[in-house]
Amino acid sequence: MNSHRILGHNPAYRALWAARTVSITGDAVATVALVFYASGRATPGPSVGLLLLAQSAPYLLGPFAGALADRVDQRRLLLACELGQAALFGAIALLLPPFPLLLALVLAATALAALALPAGRSAVPILAGPGEATAAYALLGSGGSLGRALGPALGGLLLAAVGPRGALALDVASFVAAAALLRGLPALPPAPRAHDAPTDFLGAARVGWSYLLGQPTARAVAASLVLLVSFGALGNVALVFLARDALAMGGRGFGILAAASAIGMVVGPLLALRPDTRPAPVLVGGIALMGAGALLTGVAPVYAVALAAQALFGVGNGLENWANDTLVQRAVPQALLGRVFGGIYSGAYVASVAAYAAGGLLLTALPPRAIFIISGGGLLLAALIAHALLRRAAGGRGTGAAGVSPAAADGRGDGAAPPGYGEAVRGQMLRPAVVGEGGPVAPGAEPPPDERADEGGAADDRNRHCPPPPRHPRG
Numbered sequence: 001m002n003s004h005r006i007l008g009h010n011p012a013y014r015a016l017w018a019a020r021t022v023s024i025t026g027d028a029v030a031t032v033a034l035v036f037y038a039s040g041r042a043t044p045g046p047s048v049g050l051l052l053l054a055q056s057a058p059y060l061l062g063p064f065a066g067a068l069a070d071r072v073d074q075r076r077l078l079l080a081c082e083l084g085q086a087a088l089f090g091a092i093a094l095l096l097p098p099f100p101l102l103l104a105l106v107l108a109a110t111a112l113a114a115l116a117l118p119a120g121r122s123a124v125p126i127l128a129g130p131g132e133a134t135a136a137y138a139l140l141g142s143g144g145s146l147g148r149a150l151g152p153a154l155g156g157l158l159l160a161a162v163g164p165r166g167a168l169a170l171d172v173a174s175f176v177a178a179a180a181l182l183r184g185l186p187a188l189p190p191a192p193r194a195h196d197a198p199t200d201f202l203g204a205a206r207v208g209w210s211y212l213l214g215q216p217t218a219r220a221v222a223a224s225l226v227l228l229v230s231f232g233a234l235g236n237v238a239l240v241f242l243a244r245d246a247l248a249m250g251g252r253g254f255g256i257l258a259a260a261s262a263i264g265m266v267v268g269p270l271l272a273l274r275p276d277t278r279p280a281p282v283l284v285g286g287i288a289l290m291g292a293g294a295l296l297t298g299v300a301p302v303y304a305v306a307l308a309a310q311a312l313f314g315v316g317n318g319l320e321n322w323a324n325d326t327l328v329q330r331a332v333p334q335a336l337l338g339r340v341f342g343g344i345y346s347g348a349y350v351a352s353v354a355a356y357a358a359g360g361l362l363l364t365a366l367p368p369r370a371i372f373i374i375s376g377g378g379l380l381l382a383a384l385i386a387h388a389l390l391r392r393a394a395g396g397r398g399t400g401a402a403g404v405s406p407a408a409a410d411g412r413g414d415g416a417a418p419p420g421y422g423e424a425v426r427g428q429m430l431r432p433a434v435v436g437e438g439g440p441v442a443p444g445a446e447p448p449p450d451e452r453a454d455e456g457g458a459a460d461d462r463n464r465h466c467p468p469p470p471r472h473p474r475g
Contacts, residue, residue, distance in 0.1 A: 006132050006139065013127045013136055015184035020120060021143035022181065023082060026174025028151020028262070030089060031055070032255050033159055033167035034106070039240050041099065049237055049360020054103045056356060058111035059349030062118065066342025067205035069119035070335065074188035078123075079179055081116035085109045086175035093168035117345060122337040123188055125329055137325040138269040145265030145318055152262065156255020208339020215340075217331040220393035221283075221324055222344045224386035228287050228320065229351040231378030235294050235313075237359030238371035246368055247303045260307045261314035264293075268318020280394070283323035284387045289316025291379030298372030
């Protein structure tokens with residue numbers, strides 16, 4: 001089946017894809033407006049760094065956000081997060097408050113986005129089905145990147161035409177539209193857990209964290225992501241100053257530069273849609289392309305060269321994003337997927353918080369071009385280290401630290417979703433679901449091991465596919 005056809009024949013996945021694309025477009029518009037607003041303050045470098053810090057710090061709670069996503073109806077969680085962000089950005093648009101209060105509101109909105117991140121990612125294999133999860137992640141990544149491509153350009157135009165309030169109002173509308181689209185999802189109750197799985201919130205988060213640390217593929221992906229974000233995020237702080245000062249292109253030029261990177265991110269995952277694409281080499285190659293793009297941005301003599309360099313950076317970012325999601329989805333059982341995604345991206349956002357703080361300080365001593373050269377060199381080094389980590393993971397096997405196995409989470413030893421769970425959820429789009437206290441009730445009793453369904457990717461793929469998988473903050 002053509003990988004793109006999932007958008008046509010799967011209404012549940014299409015609703016999620018459209019909601020995320022619309023919401024991310026609005027986010028990108030708002031980010032351009034807020035960054036340009038912060039860059040006009042008396043202390044522009046630290047102000048932009050603090051703003052980006054506020055947009056990253058809540059993701060440090062990723063393991064707890066993942067534990068929540070694994071324990072509640074994900075549709076309700078996603079709806080609540082979109083509507084909550086609409087209210088908070090509505091307040092920002094109406095008041096355009098003093099900078100400290102603006103940071104607090106952005107911090108609160110980002111906390112809701114952090115709660116939604118693992119829920120959205122772990123819902124993909126349930127909605128897409130076992131044969132199309134890889135394509136679904138690629139298309140979700142490209143849809144988000146399309147939003148990041150349209151958003152900055154639209155944000156730059158709105159800044160010039162109506163100012164930051166108009167751009168922020170569009171972001172509010174995007175959250176409302178995304179919530180309306182998410183109403184088209186079926187209920188997404190948590191996968192049933194084993195009778196001896198932890199029932200308390202902290203215990204559930206601890207199980208996910210232990211699994212992440214002990215599973216070779218997930219651990220290698222997490223370490224690689226921390227490295228690439230530590231260097232890649234430096235460019236996020238410097239980009240507005242490169243466009244405004246070094247290239248003399250103003251707010252519109254900044255928006256178009258950011259859009260060029262996002263257009264590359266649309267293309268990147270689409271290059272990986274072939275069914276025989278191997279995610280581990282794609283991850284390493286993507287990081288290397290990001291490094292080359294950052295270096296070329298730093299030395300770009302004219303604006304057109306910087307545009308091309310940012311597009312190259314975006315292609316690499318899109319490829320590594322797809323590889324991350326695909327490798328994690330293949331390596332981790334459905335009942336732990338939200339917590340593991342949350343743990344991986346919390347590590348990435350620790351790195352981004354440090355990078356944004358460092359970038360703001362570096363800009364007080366170095367020109368933006370130097371920041372990009374440091375970023376590019378560090379990314380090329382990160383690609384070499386990621387290659388070594390993934391080779392080591394390919395030869396290792398494991399389940400989780402302290403003996404945590406898939407069975408500890410869902411009562412099964414194969415890491416698969418419970419039998420019939422994904423089919424029951426997807427079936428709600430066509431017929432009423434049979435729902436019990438624990439979620440959709442699988443038809444019949446649990447079959448023997450050789451008949452178990454695997455909603456997150458074939459179980460034997462998890463056993464033999466150990467080449468691995470922030471994500472860069474823009475991704």
